[in-house]
Amino acid sequence: xxxxxxxxxxxxxxxxxTTREASSTERALAFALRGAEQAGAxxxxxxxxxxxxxxxxxxETATLTDAQRELIEAVRAADAVIIATPGYHGGVSxxxxxxxxxxxxxxxxxxxxxxxxxxxxxxxxYGWQATxxxxxxxxxxxxALRGWPTPFxxxxxxxxxxxxxxxxxSDEKVIDQLFAVGQQAAQxxxxxxxxxxxxxxxxxSQPGAAGKIAxxxxxxxxxxxxxxxxx
Ligand SMILES: Cc1cc2nc3c(=O)[nH]c(=O)nc-3n(C[C@H](O)[C@H](O)[C@H](O)COP(=O)(O)O)c2cc1C
Numbered sequence: 001x002x003x004x005x006x007x008x009x010x011x012x013x014x015x016x017x018t019t020r021e022a023s024s025t026e027r028a029l030a031f032a033l034r035g036a037e038q039a040g041a042x043x044x045x046x047x048x049x050x051x052x053x054x055x056x057x058x059x060e061t062a063t064l065t066d067a068q069r070e071l072i073e074a075v076r077a078a079d080a081v082i083i084a085t086p087g088y089h090g091g092v093s094x095x096x097x098x099x100x101x102x103x104x105x106x107x108x109x110x111x112x113x114x115x116x117x118x119x120x121x122x123x124x125x126y127g128w129q130a131t132x133x134x135x136x137x138x139x140x141x142x143x144a145l146r147g148w149p150t151p152f153x154x155x156x157x158x159x160x161x162x163x164x165x166x167x168x169x170s171d172e173k174v175i176d177q178l179f180a181v182g183q184q185a186a187q188x189x190x191x192x193x194x195x196x197x198x199x200x201x202x203x204x205s206q207p208g209a210a211g212k213i214a215x216x217x218x219x220x221x222x223x224x225x226x227x228x229x230x231x
Contacts, residue, residue, distance in 0.1 A: 010189035012036040012182065013074050015099050016084025016122065017048030025124045027163035028156055028178055029084035032120055035182025036082070041189065044074055048095065057101040064105065072105045075114070079189035081147065082120035082181060085138060087130030092138055100141060114147030116196075118188030120181035121153040131155035150184040152177070 014033045017026030026047045033043040053067045064072070075081060085096040092100075106113050119142045125131040132155055139149045154177045162170040169175050 008079075008190070008193050010041045010079035010186055010193065011077055012041040012043045012080045012082060012185050012189065013078040014043060014045040014047075014082045014084065015051070015071075015075075016046075016082070016096055017051060018086055018093065018095065019048050019052050022163075023048050024156070024158050024161075024163040025084045025086045025122070027166050027169070028122050028124060028154070028174075029082060030166045031169065031175060031178035032082050032084070032122060032154070032182040032185075035179030036080070036186040037182070038179065039183040039186035039190075041080070041182075041186035046071055046074070046099070051095045051099050054098055054102060057098055057104065059104060068102055068105070071099060071102055075103055076106060076109065078117060079193060080118040080120070080185040081114060082122065082185055083138060083142070084122035084124070085134065087123055087125030087134035090130055090133060092134060092141065097141075100145065103145060113145040114142060116192060117147050118150050118185045118192070119145075119147035120150045120185040122156070122178065122181060123154070124156045124158050126157070126159050128155075128157055131157055148188065150181060150188065152180050152184055154178055154181050 012033060014029045016029040017023045026045075029047070030045060033045055036043055050067065050071075054071065055065055055068070057068075083096065083100070085092045088094070103113055111117075121135060121138045121142065123131055123134045123138060125134060135153050135155050139153065142149045154174070156174055160171070161174050164170070
C-alpha cells in the first residue's frame with residue numbers, strides 16, 4: 001500500500017524535547033518526522049521551547065492558554081503522533097508528561113485521547129538502563145491514552161550517539177531506527193484511514209449496516225470504559 005492509494009495525507013504530530021537548545025531528544029524527533037514525511041505524511045513538531053510554554057496542567061482550570069489550545073487542536077486533527085522524551089530519574093520527563101496530561105481535554109471527543117492513532121515512541125537517556133525502562137513506561141502511558149504504540153520504538157543512548165545538529169547524527173543505525181518509527185506511524189495512519197473509509201462506504205451501500213456498525217462501536221466503547229477503569 002502506498003500513500004498514492006489515498007487522497008488523504010496523514011498528519012503526524014511530534015511532541016518532545018527538552019529545554020536545552022541542542023536537545024538530542026528534539027533532534028531525534030525531527031529525524032522520525034522526516035521518516036514520516038518520506039512515507040507521505042504531513043508533520044508538525046511541538047518541541048522543547050513550546051512544551052516549556054505550557055502551564056502545568058490543572059484539570060479544574062476552566063480556561064486554557066493559547067498554547068494549550070494549539071496542542072490540543074493539533075492532536076485532535078492528528079492521524080498519528082510521535083512522542084520523544086528523555087529519561088529523567090528513571091521516568092518520562094515532567095515537561096513531556098505535562099503535555100500528555102494536557103490531552104485530558106480530549107476525553108469527551110469521538111476519538112478520545114489518542115484513540116485510533118498510531119503512536120511512535122522515542123527515548124533518549126545517558127545509558128541503556130533508563131533507555132529501556134522509560135520506553136516501556138512511555139508505552140504504558142500511550143496505552144492509558146488509548147493509542148496504538150508502533151511495533152518499533154527507538155531507544156537512544158546519548159552517551160554513545162551524538163546529534164550535532166537537527167540534520168546530523170553520529171550513528172547511521174540510529175537514523176534508520178528513527179526513520180522506522182516515523183514510517184510505521186505514517187503507514188498505520190494511512191491503513192487505519194483506508195479501513196475506516198471502507199467501513200463507511202460499506203455502511204452507505206448496505207441499508208441497516210450503519211446501525212450495526214454504530215452498535216458495534218458503542219459496544220466497543222462500553223468495553224473500553226470498563227478497561228479504562230482498570231488502566
Ligand atoms: C534531571 C535529569 C535527570 C536525568 N536522569 C537520568 C536517568 O535517570 N538515567 C539516564 O540514563 N539519564 C538521565 N539523564 C540524562 C538524560 O536522559 C540524557 O542526557 C538525555 O539524552 C537528555 O536529552 P536532551 O539532549 O534532549 O536534553 C537525566 C538528565 C537530567 C537533566
